[in-house]
Amino acid sequence: MAEPGAAPTVAIVVIGDEILSGKFAEENAAWLIPTLRELGAALRRIVVIPDVVSDIGDTVKACAERFDHVITSGGVGPTHDDLTMEGIAGAFGVPVVRHPELERLLRGCYGDRLEERNLRMADVPEGATLVGADHPSWPVTRFHNVWILPGVPVVFRRKFDSIREHFRARPFHVRRAYCLGEEGALAGHLDAVVAGHPEVSVGSYPRFDAREYRVIVTLESKDPAAAERALADLCARLPAGVVVRTE
Amino acid sequence: MAEPGAAPTVAIVVIGDEILSGKFAEENAAWLIPTLRELGAALRRIVVIPDVVSDIGDTVKACAERFDHVITSGGVGPTHDDLTMEGIAGAFGVPVVRHPELERLLRGCYGDRLEERNLRMADVPEGATLVGADHPSWPVTRFHNVWILPGVPVVFRRKFDSIREHFRARPFHVRRAYCLGEEGALAGHLDAVVAGHPEVSVGSYPRFDAREYRVIVTLESKDPAAAERALADLCARLPAGVVVRTE
Numbered sequence: 001m002a003e004p005g006a007a008p009t010v011a012i013v014v015i016g017d018e019i020l021s022g023k024f025a026e027e028n029a030a031w032l033i034p035t036l037r038e039l040g041a042a043l044r045r046i047v048v049i050p051d052v053v054s055d056i057g058d059t060v061k062a063c064a065e066r067f068d069h070v071i072t073s074g075g076v077g078p079t080h081d082d083l084t085m086e087g088i089a090g091a092f093g094v095p096v097v098r099h100p101e102l103e104r105l106l107r108g109c110y111g112d113r114l115e116e117r118n119l120r121m122a123d124v125p126e127g128a129t130l131v132g133a134d135h136p137s138w139p140v141t142r143f144h145n146v147w148i149l150p151g152v153p154v155v156f157r158r159k160f161d162s163i164r165e166h167f168r169a170r171p172f173h174v175r176r177a178y179c180l181g182e183e184g185a186l187a188g189h190l191d192a193v194v195a196g197h198p199e200v201s202v203g204s205y206p207r208f209d210a211r212e213y214r215v216i217v218t219l220e221s222k223d224p225a226a227a228e229r230a231l232a233d234l235c236a237r238l239p240a241g242v243v244v245r246t247e
Numbered sequence: 248m249a250e251p252g253a254a255p256t257v258a259i260v261v262i263g264d265e266i267l268s269g270k271f272a273e274e275n276a277a278w279l280i281p282t283l284r285e286l287g288a289a290l291r292r293i294v295v296i297p298d299v300v301s302d303i304g305d306t307v308k309a310c311a312e313r314f315d316h317v318i319t320s321g322g323v324g325p326t327h328d329d330l331t332m333e334g335i336a337g338a339f340g341v342p343v344v345r346h347p348e349l350e351r352l353l354r355g356c357y358g359d360r361l362e363e364r365n366l367r368m369a370d371v372p373e374g375a376t377l378v379g380a381d382h383p384s385w386p387v388t389r390f391h392n393v394w395i396l397p398g399v400p401v402v403f404r405r406k407f408d409s410i411r412e413h414f415r416a417r418p419f420h421v422r423r424a425y426c427l428g429e430e431g432a433l434a435g436h437l438d439a440v441v442a443g444h445p446e447v448s449v450g451s452y453p454r455f456d457a458r459e460y461r462v463i464v465t466l467e468s469k470d471p472a473a474a475e476r477a478l479a480d481l482c483a484r485l486p487a488g489v490v491v492r493t494e
Contacts, residue, residue: 118431
């Protein structure tokens with residue numbers, strides 16, 4: 001895959017037995033895919049893992065070392081299955097510590113109803129900072145390049161909206177050619193387009209449900225002129241009538 | 248997380264730039280989650296990765312070493328972005344070879360329309376076998392414990408249906424308690440249930456959108472009596488009125 005221009009790379013780590021067991025549908029990665037895309041960020045990996053400390057630590061650390069940003073979903077809260085902070089802290093070799101500002105916010109929020117266990121939500125890996133604390137929503141906990149978000153979708157979205165500008169980059173531009181014919185007949189022409197346009201990412205997707213075309217070819221770049229040139233090149237290479245429309 | 252009884256563990260590896268970039272919604276893992284659950288298999292990981300040979304190889308190999316089964320989706324076909332076979336073969340240190348039975352099927356299917364590139368769909372990691380060849384659908388390529396499926400959802404589902412009995416195990420049993428009150432107030436009681444019922448997996452899920460309850464507690468086991476005992480224990484521990492209903 002050609003890297004479609006400079007963009008911050010992102011991994012999403014979804015933490016929760018409830019997703020893998022089908023008790024709740026995955027909503028947060030599904031929402032982030034188009035959201036990150038629109039921001040111009042390059043999503044490179046999604047991993048869904050169970051509520052296991054070592055899985056959380058190993059997965060988040062590996063992604064943090066490889067990608068510009070990691071966004072975690074889930075495993076933050078007061079119960080036994082909320083292990084995200086412990087997992088991340090352990091993998092990075094730091095203790096979990098109580099964050100005084102989060103403790104203050106929690107005490108203010110719960111008042112007399114505060115249970116000691118609610119204060120677990122003030123526990124973070126040592127060195128974590130709060131981002132967006134002046135936003136009307138709760139601040140987001142950031143540990144190095146890891147953004148630690150809760151799993152409940154409505155809260156996840158509100159929190160991500162408060163940090164979304166950290167992910168903004170030049171937008172992607174995609175052109176599409178809808179083609180007749182088998183992928184096998186297109187493959188050689190696509191190879192030539194891939195070789196001639198290294199700044200363009202080329203995808204080929206057969207469809208068996210459509211009527212007027214059989215394959216969608218996508219040509220994508222951060223440079224709109226480059227995507228346009230690749231589309232023109234593809235159309236010129238293919239026999240007349242193969243491309244039924246472009247967009 | 249308590250392991251809820253003996254079940255084959257499964258990882259799903261979804262291969263495709265088109266998912267990460269939001270060009271197509273992810274449908275295959277989303278369909279497999281409830282399907283595997285109903286079969287009694289234990290899904291332990293979902294990874295979505297781009298069309299990059301090293302990512303494919305590293306991810307599939309790591310999952311194959313750790314879990315009983317790996318199911319891959321996507322990256323099989325005749326074009327430049329179809330790299331699953333090459334990725335898996337490279338990671339396992341074997342060449343990609345043309346499978347004579349797949350070549351025969353492809354030649355029969357395409358007839359005069361066959362392009363040389365279509366035969367790439369007969370190329371598999373050396374040592375791969377075909378499963379379900381007597382089924383009316385195309386056979387599934389299996390390499391050790393890796394089941395290699397195509398990404399187009401209608402074909403993915405048809406192929407998985409032909410191999411689904413390989414994943415069948417004792418069913419899971421889930422009981423649920425719908426509770427009033429904050430998770431923080433429940434947390435200590437849940438700890439006691441977790442400690443007292445090691446054969447039961449206990450989950451706690453706050454809901455902010457429901458009216459008559461605040462938290463769903465799930466109690467899950469391959470042994471229905473064990474899930475039932477854990478539910479009874481939880482209800483006995485919680486103050487009267489906290490559990491508004493069970494199922």
